[in-house]
Amino acid sequence: MLLPFAWMISASFKLPVDIWNFPVDWIPDYWYPDNYLYVFNMSVSVLRLYFNSLKVTLLSVLGATLTSTLAAYGYSRIRFPGRDLMFLAVIATLMIPRQVLYVPRFIMFTWFDKVIPMMDHHNSLILPGLFSAFGLFLLRQFFLKVPQELSESAMIDGAGHLRIWYHIMLPLAKPAIATFIIIVFTHHWNDYESPLIFIRNPELATIPLGLANFADERGLQYHYIMALSALAIVPMFVVFLIGQKLFVRGLTAGALKG
Amino acid sequence: MNTSGFMAAAVNPGRRFSRRRTAGQTLSGLAFIGPNFILMIVFWLFPVVFAFVLSFTNWDLLSGLGGIEFIGFDNYRSLPGDDKFLRSLLNNLYFTAAVVPLTVILGLAAAVIIHEHVWGKKVFRLVFFLPYISNIVAVSIVWSLLYRHYGPIANFLRVIGIEHPPSFLADMKWALPAIIAMSVWMQIGYACLIYSAGLQGISKDLYEAAEIDGINRWKRLTLITIPLLRPTTFFIVITSLITSFQVFAQVQVMTDGGPAGSTSVLVFYIYQNAFRFYRFGYASAIAVVLFVIIFLITLIQWIYQKRLASDY
Amino acid sequence: MKTLSRTRAVMVVITLILLLSGPGIIFAGGTGEQEAKQKTEEEHIHLVFWGGLPPENGPQELVDRYNELNPNVTVEYVRYVNNDQGNVRLDTALMAGEQIDVFTSYGHPRREQRVSAGMAADITDLLKEQGVDLIRDFGPGARPNIVDGRIYSVPTIVLVRFLAVNKDMFDQAGIPLPTEWTLDEFIDVARRLTHGEGAEKVYGIIGDYNTNINLFLENKHGTDPWLNKDGDASLWTKESDFRRAYQMFYNMMYRDKSMMAWEDVLSQRLTDSAALAAAFFNGRSAMMQTGSYMLRNIKDPVQYPRGFKVGFVPFPRVDENQSQYIAPVEPHDDMMVNPRSKYKEEAVRFIVWYAKEGFDPMIRYGRLPLYQEYDKDHVAAVLAEGAEELVDPESFAANVIGVVGDTIIEPRSVPDRNVLDRIFRDESEAYYLKMIDLDTLLNRLQKQFDEVLASEK
Incomplete structure (x- = not known):
């Protein structure tokens, strides 16, 4: 499972010419930190890329968590006409390949630009990120599994939907929300095509866009790509560990009900 | 068992509420789903409709919005005669048929093993999850290097006695399986994570009761775990289907559709038509066809799952 | 309870409005910048x-x-x-x-x-x-x-195409750097420079990212040699040089083994120019088909260390007495x-x-x-500058700086070129990988190219 990562780290400490050697030297006989130095010292430093990526990803994840948990509650707990149809419509958006949507979206954003800054602005990445069909689907599936009796008894006690959502569903759904956060975070953290289309100011670039910039007409600069990719995984560790904590807490909350 | 009651309730929640409350229900329902739904309409509906309209044109992007020319169903009509489209479709079906079951089974196995293991849960989950959270472009590059002729994978095969290991990505017969293996490696973590969360939701009491009744591990898995995880499985199968029908980055980075077109898949062909040949109308038509395929499969599963749930 | 959930509903709607406008308010910095920009304009x-x-x-x-x-x-x-x-x-x-x-x-x-x-x-x-x-x-x-x-x-x-060569290997084999040569001599030189086996093997040449026969035919036929005069049909089966060029590569790959087989090129990712450069500088081939875009790497001994001088050789002439020599300069x-x-x-x-x-x-x-x-x-x-020790000055001057030819490449306008390029690549690949024979290849190219060219008329 981990072999490719060993290779990635090993390659990130190599000269471009040695990446291609075979058999592979897993531990290079010299330590070549220049790839990392370059990534830190390039005109837009990796720190800046980090900051941008974190900003875009965190805001998207926060917003998406709010809208998706609310909506998942609506789709799983409140019955009203047209509900399933609307849900199907949301899921259907997942089925259109993104490749045909970039150009229409670009045109649309140039129109939006007159109202709120979109073009060459982080809004173009954050605002669409507030909606996650995928995350909604995930949360709905988990909400469906929470026994109906729990919310019904709360309702009899006079609690409104919002209170049930906040005091009952959210705590119970913690493992699901943790999963949701990890997946949505991963998606935004690694999204490469949207910034490529919507961001042109290098100061606003995210990490995947930084990776894309190591490509030129004649190929890729593998040594830098590997160094930057290795660095890009680090925050995912943090998110994952936090997510794991939520996992356990969700479990205890679940146990309390019994 | 009490499962039947809650499964039925889960699928048809709120049936017990009287009609008088319907208006209020609708309003609060709409309020809850509103933000999400409006965002969907704003950021997805327009581009989707635009793409759908484009599928009836021969638009090439360069001629601008004024240069959109409608050609009726011509794009759709030329699809059945397009060998490259058919080939991409077949490759894609092959890819999906291999990746989805493998991901689901291996992901479930990994999640159950990790769940029952008391020690090292975090580490194991991380190990399985690492491929999924990494940048797919970088990971694809790494794999294409691992697959090289004298690369680690080929060398390993030599060590275990296969004298002439295939040169994976350079071989028309092996390139697609090689990409499938890599994709499964990436996706296991995803299925494993979601199954893990699903397993957390299963009450320990059930297992304890089963243990007292002397039910063995295998039966516990097939009688308790798998049925209770059905909504989770449903979710994983549908999302994996969608992801696998839209496989793209691996193909682009690892083989660029080659050798000799043997790894071309639908989204790769869409991408090629749009971004390389500037045939946006044709690309959109293929996207619509792809959409219909995925939608139908999802719908069938949806109905099947609903019927199954109410049969309980 | 009904009213209660209504108030909740209103609250949610407010949240929604805040949410939609929020980022606009929070990150309105962009508009300010734009105004500032306009002022300076x-x-x-x-x-x-x-x-x-x-x-x-x-x-x-x-x-x-x-x-x-x-x-x-x-x-x-x-x-x-x-x-x-x-x-x-x-x-x-x-x-x-x-x-x-x-x-x-x-x-x-x-x-x-x-x-x-x-x-x-x-x-x-x-x-x-x-x-x-x-x-x-x-x-x-x-x-x-x-x-x-x-x-x-x-x-x-100007984009100049040439063969970059390992001068030390030529010197050791006693072959002077060719200044004017033909395809036949090229085949011979490649064979003489090949030695070793397995991972240690040194090839006469590794092709460029698509081992493009057209690049070898351009100096006789001009750009896009496969295109007829009117630009409405292709010449794959009609011009014998295509058969000859494909056969040449095929023989070099599988008979002489002086050119890396296509399967190996693909499996080692030598279709990527960074990888190709790495292989060349590591001494795995005596020649590399490339162009002025490679000068950046040739001039960089830090990232691409090597123990030899790089020489520059022109593309071989197709025929000894061809009527004109079109310089590979574009x-x-x-x-x-x-x-x-x-x-x-x-x-x-x-x-x-x-x-x-x-x-x-x-x-x-x-x-x-x-x-x-x-x-x-x-x-x-x-x-x-800084490359004095790295390149052979004479061949550099002759084949990079001062390329001489009767004329230079004059690109022709071809509709749907990207579609044709893809067909060309896929079909050539199938031939080099021994999936189809030469006749099938040429017939397929002829048919598919003609279809695309005709559909654009």
């Missing part, structure tokens, strides 16, 4: 220039110099990644009306596409005002930049002006300065100026 001209090179590889230095010389103008360099997505990005931006004044197109297919779609301004008169005569200043190779008598773009560099990097630009005159002034005077920072990174009056010795000096 009134005072002086702000030109936006899109190019595909990383800024640090020349363009930024060049633009900075221009801004220094012209205090009333600020040129802003924006880099787009010159791949499929990057080009779609540029075209979408042009179409949607983003401010782009000047942009560079790479390769004639993209240039032709943009010109015929009206994405390039007619700059004939503006160039005249600047005293530019396109053919006089940029040579006959600039002819395709003129469409129906009007000029839409200015080519700025004008490239076309500068264009956006028809919607508010500052066309200023844009053209910048382009002219860029191509004629300001080009030095680009030369260092292997881009050779096309401008005819550019001092060749100066170009050579800048290019060779």
Whole structure:
């Protein structure tokens, strides 16, 4: 499972010419930190890329968590006409390949630009990120599994939907929300095509866009790509560990009900 | 068992509420789903409709919005005669048929093993999850290097006695399986994570009761775990289907559709038509066809799952 | 309870409104910046220039110099990644009306596409005002930049193709660097330079990223040798040189084993030029089919260390007595002006300065100026700077700087070239991988090319 990562780290400490050697030297006989130095010292430093990526990803994840948990509650707990149809419509958006949507979206954003800054602005990445069909689907599936009796008894006690959502569903759904956060975070953290289309100011670039910039007409600069990719995984560790904590807490909350 | 009651309730929640409350229900329902739904309409509906309209044109992007020319169903009509489209479709079906079951089974196995293991849960989950959270472009590059002729994978095969290991990505017969293996490696973590969360939701009491009744591990898995995880499985199968029908980055980075077109898949062909040949109308038509395929499969599963749930 | 959930509903709606407008309020910084930009624009001209090179590889230095010389103008360099997505990005931006004044197109297919779609301004008169005569200043190779008598773009560099060779290997084998040779001699030399087995094997040559037979036939037939005179049909089965060239590669791969087999090229990812360069500098082949774009790597002994001098050899002639020798030199990097630009005159002034005077920072990174009056010795000096120990000076001068031919490559306009390129690649690959035989290959190419060419008429 981990072999490719060993290779990635090993390659990130190599000269471009040695990446291609075979058999592979897993531990290079010299330590070549220049790839990392370059990534830190390039005109837009990796720190800046980090900051941008974190900003875009965190805001998207926060917003998406709010809208998706609310909506998942609506789709799983409140019955009203047209509900399933609307849900199907949301899921259907997942089925259109993104490749045909970039150009229409670009045109649309140039129109939006007159109202709120979109073009060459982080809004173009954050605002669409507030909606996650995928995350909604995930949360709905988990909400469906929470026994109906729990919310019904709360309702009899006079609690409104919002209170049930906040005091009952959210705590119970913690493992699901943790999963949701990890997946949505991963998606935004690694999204490469949207910034490529919507961001042109290098100061606003995210990490995947930084990776894309190591490509030129004649190929890729593998040594830098590997160094930057290795660095890009680090925050995912943090998110994952936090997510794991939520996992356990969700479990205890679940146990309390019994 | 009490499962039947809650499964039925889960699928048809709120049936017990009287009609008088319907208006209020609708309003609060709409309020809850509103933000999400409006965002969907704003950021997805327009581009989707635009793409759908484009599928009836021969638009090439360069001629601008004024240069959109409608050609009726011509794009759709030329699809059945397009060998490259058919080939991409077949490759894609092959890819999906291999990746989805493998991901689901291996992901479930990994999640159950990790769940029952008391020690090292975090580490194991991380190990399985690492491929999924990494940048797919970088990971694809790494794999294409691992697959090289004298690369680690080929060398390993030599060590275990296969004298002439295939040169994976350079071989028309092996390139697609090689990409499938890599994709499964990436996706296991995803299925494993979601199954893990699903397993957390299963009450320990059930297992304890089963243990007292002397039910063995295998039966516990097939009688308790798998049925209770059905909504989770449903979710994983549908999302994996969608992801696998839209496989793209691996193909682009690892083989660029080659050798000799043997790894071309639908989204790769869409991408090629749009971004390389500037045939946006044709690309959109293929996207619509792809959409219909995925939608139908999802719908069938949806109905099947609903019927199954109410049969309980 | 009914009312209760209604209040909740109202609250949710408010949250929603806040949510939608929130980011706009929180991050409204952008609008302020734009206003500031507009203000300065009134005072002086702000030109936006899109190019595909990383800024640090020349363009930024060049633009900075221009801004220094012209205090009333600020040129802003924006880099787009010159791949499929990057080009779609540029075209979408042009179409949607983003401010782009000047942009560079790479390769004639993209240039032709943009010109015929009206994405390039007619700059004939503006160039005249600047005293530019396109053919006089940029040579006959600039002819395709003129469409129906009007000029839409200015080519700025020459792309030179050559074979880079490991001079030490040639010396050891006692082979002088060829200055003029034929395909038959090439086959022979490649065979003599091949030795070793398995992972240690040294090949005579590793092909370029697509082992393109056309590059070997161009010096006799001109560009796109497969295209007939009228441009409406292909010549795959009609011109015997194609059969000959394919057979040559096939024999070199599988009979002489002097050229790396296509399966190995693919499986080792040598279709990527960084990988190809690495293999060459590691001494795994005596020759490498490449071009001036490789000079950057050739001049970089830190990232590409090697223990030999690099020599330069021209492409072999197809026949000993062919009627003309067309030099593998092609004008490239076309500068264009956006028809919607508010500052066309200023844009053209910048382009002219860029191509004629300001080009030095680009030369260092292997881009050779096309401008005819550019001092060749100066170009050579800048290019060779720091490379004295790395290259063989004589062959460098003859085959990179001062390439001589009866004429140079003159690109032809071909519709749907990208579609044809893909067919060519897929089918050639199937042949090199022994999936189809030569007759099938040529017939298939003929049929598919003709279909595409006919559908465009």
